[in-house]
Amino acid sequence: MDKWPSSNRYSLKAALMINYNPVIPSLCLPFLDLLIEIMSIKEKWLSAWCIKPVGGALVRQEPEYILLALMGSPLKKIMLCSSEKEIFNVEEQVMVQHSVIINNMIEDGSYNHEESKIPLDCVDSKTLKKVIDYCTHHTHHQNDNQEDLEAWDAQFLNVDSNGLYDLLMAANYLEIRNLLDLIYGTIKNMIKGKKIDEIRRIFNIKDHGFTSEEEEQNRKEYPHFY
């Protein structure tokens, strides 16, 4: 562990002991060394022991990388490239937690942190920024209460129709399950209780594909639906 100054290892141990009470008493110091060694190989195992310095005190926060946080080095980032060739630097953990596609790419090992950027040709910069916003907020505020998160989501989706559509396509492309569910729910609520003509307008259905007799018959029989 040559990248690890020894002072940090001791502060890590101290930090773990202070904050992670349920676990630490059962761990002897010697085992902590082994644990840290293992951690450096598979950083993902850290998620259970994530603590981050916040205003001087060490606060349990997940899933930040504890090693990196204590070392003071920046969190591991990845580069996403929008269709307009703009590069976005995002915390790897944030994107990996939300996007199945990005998670697969990283796990696959095909992504080289130093050089590669992930091209997202289907997502423009404005939308990509919003998506990153969503993922980052939901990662950092995982432990917030439900109402606060919902309020934030509602505010987040306060966009125009094209923006919503772009978000939906991006979420679908990147396979971000919770964002997709959120958008589907919003669209479902938009069409709730609306009349047929309005729904057609919402989905921009210009050609309904029915014969004119069928259409006329429907309108005559159920005028209040239209």
Place this chain on the structure above:
Amino acid sequence: MRRGPIHDDDHHHDAAVARKGRVVTPTGGWPELIRCTTTTPPPSRLPPILLDELIEEILLRIPARSLVRLRDRICSSWRTLISSSQFAKQHLRRSTTVDPTLTHPLIAYFSIGYAYPTIGVFSVPSPVENPPHEPTKVVPYKGRRPRSIIDSCNGLLCLYNVERDDEGLHHGAMLWNPCIGSTSQPVEIGGPFSVSGFGYDHVNDKYKLFGRVYKKSGEYVSRIITFGPNITWRTIEDFSCSMPSPHGTFSLVSSVGIFVNGTGTLNWIFHDCFRYVVVRSLDLVKETYNQFPLPDRDLDDDCFMSPLLCILRGCLAACYENKRTHWTVWLMKEYGVPQSWTKLVVIPHHPLLVNPSAGFPLQPIYIFKNNVLLAKAPNHKFVLLNLNDGSIDFPNIDSSNDGMPKLHPLSKGLTSRTFRLYHESLVSPSHLGLQSCSSEMRLVKPSL
């Protein structure tokens, strides 16, 4: 942003990216989504194209009754999607596992005494939704009157129908989905049923009807009828209506077996007059019988009255009357595991509910999320029991238009009627490969 269908892996630089990109033919265009904003989209943008699969995801989140309204009216591609068997199955799955608001429970009933050609249907009165004193109206579905409703499963009601023609009597079963309005042709069952049950074989994806048929020869035969483009009959080991018990004989209590979804089983209670009860089940998949015990009864219980089985929260449930002072509702949390019988609730007797002369049990029907139980009380009225605070409410159900004038109103009691609970779904008999029935046999709702 490049507009167009999602392009495939060729355009990616990185190797081995598992993409779910199936190239989908676009439907119509999309948005001018309603939103209170004054921004207008820049004119240089091309109309966006919405993928079929995304529309499907949105529609899967809409309740069945709204989808029925939209199905034939928005556009032909929506109609094809919503009418498809695949969509119906996914919607059903979502409504049972993810989002119960996608469906609603309703009650269908028919008259026993008078042969009215009507089946009355009303929404299970919800303690939350309806304003307290506005009555729930019964909607009469009129058509050729089936002899009875056997049972319901996944939104399909199985109707027993008798027709006479030159050759004699024909006993048939029809499948009806009131929500979407499809009815299948009667399927010959071979004779009247003395014992019956209707359920779904989840292993083979088939709906099956079980019946103990009384043949013309005077013999009984137990048969499983599988619905499909080719109806099949399978004779199985005969269902015996009585069995030896520790002190005598167990006899069958109710002729219709209760279907437990996800297990493929029909279940009947057998009762002996000394308080022993046992459940006999038929596995529609394996076509074998099994039996398992119910919770023991206390020595001073009213043992002449047998508990009835029902389904609550997806589990098999039984309601016992104890010591003439209260009822206990038991839930079998894990089907087939007798140790998993758990007490759901103890309901004390209430003067408004008990009918001392009648000797009828309390029959639970449906339990809401907020722990309000809809039941049929011993005095034959529908009652809403709040299990949290013990309050009782008799829902106001207006049956004046149900097409059964000689029966006294539902709110006075359920006598002379048999009812079945069902949930709305989009499953159509045509998905099972069944033909639609002729127009004079269809059960039709009055138009609004």
